[in-house]
Amino acid sequence: MSASGFPVTAEHDLAWIEAPHPNDNLRRRIGIMGGTFDPIHHGHLVAASEVQHRFGLDEVIFVPTGEPPYKQEREVSPAEYRYLMTVIATASNARFSVSRVDIDRAGLTYTIDTLRDLREIYPDDEFFFITGADVLPQILGWKDAPGLWDLAHFVGVSRPGHTIASNGLPENRVTVIEVPAMAISSTDVREREKIGVPIWYLVPDGVVQYIRKYGLYSPSRIPRVSQPARAARQRAGR
């Protein structure tokens, strides 16, 4: 049982996972992990890996947000940096990939659009949208929320400091699971980098090096090479 009393036991999950799907031989199971990823950290990676294993997913697609609607009051790093950090962090896992659908779409990022865009690319596959315990209760307030349940099954994962609860969400479209606890947040990584506290082992080594290379999160650090955000703007003629 979770703190909220919602069952998160292996039996609960397995009953659902083992139910045979009529098109099991044809449909791939694809996890979708949306996030701002500013920066991506081991909490994201462990959650995705655990859901991949538990649900037998063929692939997990990480989808960095364009403009996150609930983070408009804070400064978010340019999408191109967040995208490239996500590519670096996921490169070594054969089942992980990264999509640009959200960063290439203008305007605020809504999951309904993410799922519709991915559905065009993967018309026959089964989608599992992965969210942390902090985000799960917000889903009912998301854009076109009733339309989301037809597009994906939602998997809520436990996160230290947050009670996991799926109250009010459709039971047959949402599964809640415990994943190994990683008390890491992007906010904490940014704060640590800003004041010079180590971020090694909270994020993959390549991401630490990328953050240092471009001077992300540290106002005093001067970037050593030209910036990918500027290069992308130039390519797009903006």
Ligand SMILES: Nc1ncnc2c1ncn2[C@@H]1O[C@H](COP(=O)(O)OP(=O)(O)OP(=O)(O)O)[C@@H](O)[C@H]1O
């Ligand atoms: N440590 C973690 N354990 C489990 N899930 C996580 C963890 N960190 C983030 N998530 C989930 O990953 C998704 C993307 O999160 P996001 O990129 O906003 O990271 P964050 O650490 O929450 O960022 P920030 O601190 O900037 O708000 C969300 O669904 C979030 O709940």
Ligand SMILES: O=C(O)c1ccc[n+]([C@@H]2O[C@H](COP(=O)([O-])O)[C@@H](O)[C@H]2O)c1
């Ligand atoms: O669709 C919405 O209305 C909506 C509102 C806020 C967040 N989301 C999605 O939730 C995921 C996590 O977002 P965030 O801001 O916590 O990094 C990401 O995929 C967002 O696109 C979606």
